Structure formats: structure tokens, C-alpha cells
Amino acid sequence: GAVVSQHPSRVICKSGTSVKIECRSLDFQATTMFWYRQFPKQSLMLMATSNEGSKATYEQGVEKDKFLINHASLTLSTLTVTSAHPEDSSFYICSASTSTDTQYFGPGTRLTVL
């Protein structure tokens, strides 16, 4: 089946630093990748949609300058949390989609900002 990986699985950083999270589709080419955020004991919230080679589309309330998304290839999308603050601590999950309506989710990245 389709596999999506994320790296790192956990990251702890100091306030003010930037953190990059990678999302890779391992055995298929993803036309679209999505980034979600999940706060403790809450549901997933879509942050942005990215298509290879074009700018990401951000959901309302998500700062595009703070959450930089780069979708350089059909198998890789990166999310960079810039100038991270403790309130950015969350579980970030990506998913990848092919031409069908199925999304394949990565295992998630736990970000803790001290």
C-alpha cells in the first residue's frame, strides 16, 4: 500500500528557532500534499494544501509567513515553522493524495517548543 513518511518524528526546539518537517510519499507520486495540525485532545485541522511546483493554499487563520511550505517534487513536501513559539507546540501530520480521493497520512511529527 501507499506509504507516507515524516521526519523527524519528534523535535524539541528553543523559542525563536525554525524547524523543518519533511513529508515523503515513498512508493507513489503525490499530486497534492496536505498539512494538518492537531493540538492535544483535539481534532486535526487542515493548515494548507500544496501542489508540486506551485504555491501552497493556506486555510483561513494560518499564517503563510510563519508556516512555510515547499513542495519541490511529487514525493516531497516540507513544512518549516519559522520563529517557533511555545504555542506552536503541536502534532503536525501530513497526507499525500494521488488522483483518487484517498489521502495517505504520515505518522506525524510531535513539535515541542521550549
Add this chain to the structure above:
Amino acid sequence: SQQGEEDPQALSIQEGENATMNCSYKTSINNLQWYRQNSGRGLVHLILIRSNEREKHSGRLRVTLDTSKKSSSLLITASRAADTASYFCATDEMGGGADGLTFGKGTHLIIQP
């Protein structure tokens, strides 16, 4: 936007019993999906039901969809301790193109051994 609402928010039952979770949504959809998430882990896709389907089965899972009421239910039969997890419904809203899913708030299911 967050549109799915699951109920109950939490459910605790004895092993062997059936567990039913409900989900309501607000807009027209292409399909509705159910996911499971163990604590602190990623999502596991359980089942997808399209807007023109009314019922779907997969092993011990049974999903129904009522588009007139904009609601869906997930039934887990003969529950096991390993079914303990949070369950989310997610809708793929109608509108064309590749859209992110809209997740409900989830039901936390606890199976008592």
C-alpha cells in the same frame, strides 16, 4: 472549516459489546471517511463511503451514510481491547479539485477488558 461533529465525545464499553459512533456534517460531500488514532500516533484509515452509498462493511466495521440528514455512523461489532482509540470522521467536501479533509472532533472509545 471544522464541520464534522461526532457523538458521543467519549464512550466506554465492555469488551465484546458493540460500539456505535455518530458523525454529522454541514455541507455537501463527495465522500466521508473514518479514521482511528491511537494515543499520540498517526491516523489509520478505516473506511471510505461515497456520497451515493448508504452502507459499507469492512470486517467488524459497518458504516452508514444518510446524506439527507448529513450524518454517518460507525459501528464496531464484538469490540476488543485493541479497539481502544480515538475515532474521527472526515469529509471530502464537494467542489472539485483536491481538497483537504474536514475532521470531526472525534470520539474517544475505551474498551474495558
